[in-house]
Amino acid sequence: MTSSSVTGLWKKLTGKFSKSSQGAAHHVAIIPRDQHTVSRRHISEAALKVIRKLNDEGFEAFLVGGGVRDLLLGGQPKDFDIATDATPEQVRNAFRNSRIIGRRFRIVHVRFGREIIEVTTFRGNHSAPASNPQRNKHSAQTESGMLTRDNVYGSIDDDAARRDLTINALYYSSRDFCVYDFVGGLDDLNNKLIRIIGDPETRYREDPVRMLRVVRFAAKLDFDIEKHSEAPIKRLAPLLNDIAAARMFDEVIKLFMSGQGLHTYALMQRYELFAPLFPATQKMLSQRExxxxxxxxxxxxxxxxxxxxxxxxxxxxxxxxxxxxxxxxxxxxxxxxxxxxxxxxxxxxxxxxxxxxxxxxxxxxxxxxxxxxxxxxxxxxxxxxxxxxxxxxxxxxxxxxxxxxxxxxxxxxxxxxxxxxxxxxxxxxxxxxxxxxxxxxxxxxxxxxxxxxxxxxx
Incomplete structure (x- = not known):
């Protein structure tokens, strides 16, 4: 694809270089095929089918998140996630083998045998006035700042700003074979840094589970936690008490069954994230048993x-x-x-x-x-x-x-x-x-x- 066609695709995606929720124009880094290691040969055929189908239906679709991150690091991802400008209902209509799940955060699971491809709609920001009926319908927050409903949709650059970590906000297009970096994820990948996108305290209050994701990826990839992302974790750790107990079960499995359980446990103790999850066990540990x-x-x-x-x-x-x-x-x-x-x-x-x-x-x-x-x-x-x-x-x-x-x-x-x-x-x-x-x-x-x-x- 020529440079002019790449620019045209970018303008279509962002509404002619739209502004972020903070009001600053995004400066996307577009990495062409000959300058990155992501190859369709290493991408699940099911994921490629989903992308092609959505493209044929007139929608944009990108491989995003851990799949792009792991391929850039030379690994083989276990899961492949797709981000698109199609709404969950439009994705559901495009695939008979799919279903919409979640209420707080609606996504679509497209099933191919035992493999599930997760498809999310580009997330938007929550800056609309509280009196706006559309915001009240699709967005809700507690007084502490935690998002209890998060189904506001936007453009791809809004979506990148709404993701949790910079290294998980990298997008790959099978149309032009380019990698799109909106938030400096490639630099952090090269520097082995875990960095939260946006103001750390605000993002942790929106969803306290992000603190667990920070330590999980730091342990899994053996990366350092960027100092501003690290600073409020210990102080905000008690916010995990507000998370639904049913949701925490899956999060604990991810923490301790990633192959780096011991390192993860050490980081959880350092940032006092273990106690909110297992208070009785922490009581025994605090007694120096x-x-x-x-x-x-x-x-x-x-x-x-x-x-x-x-x-x-x-x-x-x-x-x-x-x-x-x-x-x-x-x-x-x-x-x-x-x-x-x-x-x-x-x-x-x-x-x-x-x-x-x-x-x-x-x-x-x-x-x-x-x-x-x-x-x-x-x-x-x-x-x-x-x-x-x-x-x-x-x-x-x-x-x-x-x-x-x-x-x-x-x-x-x-x-x-x-x-x-x-x-x-x-x-x-x-x-x-x-x-x-x-x-x-x-x-x-x-x-x-x-x-x-x-x-x-x-």
């Missing part, structure tokens, strides 16, 4: 290693590790009051999970396996009779066993039990009997007492 800190760190180390090796990781295990210090503490308290071991564990788990739901809502499909993992910590110490063989058939035995090894690695329990179970799993059926006969006496249940009958009269 070395075992609590160690098991969380060891759990994240093991999770990062599994992700690096391409092994599956379940959110249930991550949450079981993070909440275990408080479960263990309550378990001991309830047992000391005279409740039997397993019953005490059930009560402790119930109380911890009930409290946790107020900040991070954990669905039952994960909270139920978590309870099983915790309960297995009691059952794995009982190695007599048919119990070990039966436990091997337990559907969460492997997760419970891995959790036991984690506790040994963290120094919470004496080593040896994990090695015994590892050997028992690998032993031949005939050998297992001999292993059971050598189990220490403390691991065997007491013989049941004989019931005495009524005394016979003399």
């Amino acid at each position: 070395p075992a609590a800190e160690e098991i969380i760190k060891q759990g994240l180390i093991n999770t990062d290693a599994r992700i690096a090796d391409g092994k599956p990781v379940t959110p249930a295990f991550i949450y079981a590790v993070i909440l275990w210090p408080m479960v263990k503490h309550l378990h001991k308290e309830i047992m000391d009051a005279g409740t039997p071991e397993i019953a005490a564990l059930h009560q402790a788990a119930e109380r911890v999970l009930h409290k946790q739901q107020q900040t991070v809502a954990i669905p039952k499909r994960f909270s139920l396996p978590m309870r099983d993992i915790w309960e297995l910590q009691c059952r794995l110490t009982r190695r007599s009779g048919k119990r070990p063989e039966q436990l091997l058939e337990h559907r969460y035995f492997r997760a419970g066993f891995d959790f036991l090894l984690l506790r040994e690695q963290a120094g919470e329990i004496e080593p040896g039990l994990g090695q015994w179970w590892l050997a028992f799993q690998e032993a031949h059926v005939d050998t297992r009997g001999a292993m059971l006969s050598q189990v220490p006496t403390g691991d065997k249940p007491r013989a049941p007492r004989r019931r005495r009958g009524p005394r016979k009269p003399r």
Whole structure:
């Protein structure tokens, strides 16, 4: 595409160089194909189909966000997002295999088999007067500045200004094969900087989850956080208490299942972002419980290693590790009051999970396996009779066993039990009997007492 046609496309997109929400003209950097590394060969065919279809319908469509960022860094993106000037309804009408989701922030999911392409309409600014009925219909903010409805549409340069990080505001066009940079994202990418777009405090108040995104990308990419973007985070961290608990579940998964969970956790502690999400666990950590800190760190180390090796990781295990210090503490308290071991564990788990739901809502499909993992910590110490063989058939035995090894690695329990179970799993059926006969006496249940009958009269 010639330089004149690129300029023509740019004028069409921005309304002849429209102004930003701050009133300053945008100076877009247009990087031609021979000066960047983004190639259609590395872009999902489904994403290219969405772009072509929208273009054929008369709309503009760009690959945007993490897909462009990762391709420029030489990686292979997992997800490809599209930004367009088509409204959600127009996108929905163009694709039968799509649906509109979200209320606060409406987007369209276009499905191709198991792959989902996320399509968003160019976002506009919220500078319209409060008396404007259109603004009231599509935009709403709380007194603290948090956006509760964000469906104001605008041009591509407005959209760039509304995105969270400069490195996520890069656009790629499959028409001219150029990369469009509106906010200096390429410079920050080259300088390895995480920078929030606009005034940091205002943007964090609009959506406090942006603070989590800043630390997540800093850990994931091993970038530094720009000083102005960093400055208000610790002070504004309590704003996370205002976020819906259901939304926080997915955010925590992104934080700790990105392959850089340990680094992310360290940054969350530095900026005091962990406490609003897991207040009970933070209470244990604040009491300088070395075992609590160690098991969380060891759990994240093991999770990062599994992700690096391409092994599956379940959110249930991550949450079981993070909440275990408080479960263990309550378990001991309830047992000391005279409740039997397993019953005490059930009560402790119930109380911890009930409290946790107020900040991070954990669905039952994960909270139920978590309870099983915790309960297995009691059952794995009982190695007599048919119990070990039966436990091997337990559907969460492997997760419970891995959790036991984690506790040994963290120094919470004496080593040896994990090695015994590892050997028992690998032993031949005939050998297992001999292993059971050598189990220490403390691991065997007491013989049941004989019931005495009524005394016979003399």
